[in-house]
Amino acid sequence: MTEIKTVGVVGFGVMGAAIALNAAGAGYKVIYKELNDELVASMFERWVTKPLSKRVAKGKINQDDMDKLSGQISGTSLYSGLAECDLVIEAAIEKMDLKIEVFAELSKVCRKDAILVSNTSTFLIEKLMAEVDNPSRTAGLHYFFPANINRLVEVIKQKETSDETYSALMEFAKKNRKVAITVKDFPGFAVNPVFIASYVVLDSFYGDKLNAISLESISQEALGLKFGIMWVQNGAGLGTCFHAGVSMAEYLREADTGYPEMCEQLKKQFESGTPWDIEGGPITEIAADRTLVKERLLGAIFAISTHLIEHNVVSPDDLELGIITSLAWPKGPLALMNELGMEESARLIKVAVAAGDFKLPKKFADNDLTPWVLK
Numbered sequence: 001m002t003e004i005k006t007v008g009v010v011g012f013g014v015m016g017a018a019i020a021l022n023a024a025g026a027g028y029k030v031i032y033k034e035l036n037d038e039l040v041a042s043m044f045e046r047w048v049t050k051p052l053s054k055r056v057a058k059g060k061i062n063q064d065d066m067d068k069l070s071g072q073i074s075g076t077s078l079y080s081g082l083a084e085c086d087l088v089i090e091a092a093i094e095k096m097d098l099k100i101e102v103f104a105e106l107s108k109v110c111r112k113d114a115i116l117v118s119n120t121s122t123f124l125i126e127k128l129m130a131e132v133d134n135p136s137r138t139a140g141l142h143y144f145f146p147a148n149i150n151r152l153v154e155v156i157k158q159k160e161t162s163d164e165t166y167s168a169l170m171e172f173a174k175k176n177r178k179v180a181i182t183v184k185d186f187p188g189f190a191v192n193p194v195f196i197a198s199y200v201v202l203d204s205f206y207g208d209k210l211n212a213i214s215l216e217s218i219s220q221e222a223l224g225l226k227f228g229i230m231w232v233q234n235g236a237g238l239g240t241c242f243h244a245g246v247s248m249a250e251y252l253r254e255a256d257t258g259y260p261e262m263c264e265q266l267k268k269q270f271e272s273g274t275p276w277d278i279e280g281g282p283i284t285e286i287a288a289d290r291t292l293v294k295e296r297l298l299g300a301i302f303a304i305s306t307h308l309i310e311h312n313v314v315s316p317d318d319l320e321l322g323i324i325t326s327l328a329w330p331k332g333p334l335a336l337m338n339e340l341g342m343e344e345s346a347r348l349i350k351v352a353v354a355a356g357d358f359k360l361p362k363k364f365a366d367n368d369l370t371p372w373v374l375k
């Protein structure tokens, strides 16, 4: 098995830089590629020199640590600059044609056994690797924002990914002090289909009766969250949330899973350029309104989670681990279903199905009410 020593990163933006710093911190030599020499220099200043100098000034690390860490990272504007890499992680912008081209170029310059992975949020890995020689060395490695703090990584096995590639990536994730879960190549992978469905359904209730702070409070109560789903959307950026939701509906709405349609409310809020207002306004105490939202929210989360298991996208334990680690929910969706009882969970899923958010998962169509078996 190729030992990973040198890691390439294509695109040194928000994600690429955090991935690089994470790998450098774990002892890997990192070479990043940007579009041109100016960006190679300015991105290093922005993501490495400035933040590390701040940490030195605050006494969090010393100058030697900073020099050592930054000395492990270098940049290039040429694909050929990545020729020595054992693993290359693509974190360029989310455009399918661009990513396909990046992998075609990497296939030309990298060794035939170098592992090539994408950090895409939405595209199927198999499609991105269409022009790569020896696709058995390709996979997905999906980090979560902020990638140097959020500990989850989804290791995505596309149908060509070899066991050797998969094992090398699991080992790489472990050395980077990440929590890795194994996921099949599926639109949005494992965590995002659950998270995106939850905010699209929640936002669809925004209006005269329910302001953003009420929806925030209902999501906190339903899932036991410290920071609710409206807060997380503001953090991720409503533009990102909107585009991701549109793309998930395009992939899955007509599939056998179904998926909630993008709501006008999120579209309008994103277009207004302002985040959800979760500071002001009264929180509704009207029980019927709160229950209605809570049931639709839980029903959607339970439905998509069941579909993911039935499609073998992820194991029940990895789904729980992924959601708890990346979204900081105190309990995963399957444990929540077990806790509420399968009869009640089935009722909530049927609420989601009746609302047109999802199709009925086979387990519940068969009236199989056995609880999920979790570790």
Ligand SMILES: NC(=O)c1ccc[n+]([C@@H]2O[C@H](COP(=O)([O-])OP(=O)(O)OC[C@H]3O[C@@H](n4cnc5c(N)ncnc54)[C@H](O)[C@@H]3O)[C@@H](O)[C@H]2O)c1
Pocket (backbone or CB within 6 Å): 010, 011, 012, 013, 014, 015, 016, 033, 034, 035, 039, 090, 091, 092, 093, 094, 095, 098, 102, 119, 120, 121, 122, 142, 143, 144, 145
């Ligand atoms: N931001 C998130 O929350 C998040 C989370 C998970 C995954 N992702 C995915 O990570 C990827 C990067 O997202 P981001 O938020 O870091 O974007 P970003 O815009 O901050 O960074 C992208 C960088 O790629 C560079 N780039 C574009 N084309 C290039 C090329 N051909 N060669 C080298 N560099 C190139 C750009 O100059 C830019 O610096 C996207 O696919 C995104 O979907 C993002």
